[in-house]
Amino acid sequence: MSLNDSLTNTNKKAKQVSEKFFHTSYEYYKLKIFQQLTTSFGIVFKTIFIGSLLVIGLTFLAIALAFLIGKSLGNYTQGFLIVGGGFVILSIIAFMLRKHMSNFIVSKLSEKFFN
Template sequence: MALFNSLEHTTNTAVKKGETFLKNSEQYYKLKTFQVVTLSISLLVKATIIGLFLLIAFIFIAVALSNVISDYLNNKTLGYLLVALLYVVFAIITYILRKSIENSIIKNLSKNFFDDEEHI
């Protein structure tokens, strides 16, 4: 009889520890999901804000550069076309290097999202 009582006590203890483990695991994964979502949204907002300011800066730089080139060539149209051509060259270079850019972004983001030791 003592053997059955001991076995029942051990079984009950194992069940309680298993339930506690499952509850803690669920809380951990909820917290981890919240962390990943929050970091993603934060990264997206920061990138959008920085990107907007850089876009405005590039527009002003492009207009200024176009004016400088058009004054040098005494032809406004040609100045603006040369700057547009410069941006087309940048776009082609970016298109050619797109795989290495994607790989670099994936490596940097994976460090943030999958390195459990730094963010917990």
């Protein structure tokens, strides 16, 4: 009888320890996922916010530059064409470097996400 009681008692303790471990692990991973999601959403929100402000600023700078070039050439249309051509050239360069940009973004986000 003593051996049977001892085994039953040991099984109950093992069950309690495993339930506590499962509950603790569950809570830890729940908090970890919450941390990763908030960090990711924070990065996305900041990127969109700063990027939007940057786009607005660059738009006004491009318009001002186009007017400046157009005034110096005596033809505003040529100024806008030159600035537009500059943006097309920058777009082509960005298109050619897209794989490098993707690798850079993945490496930076993986550092944030997996640490």
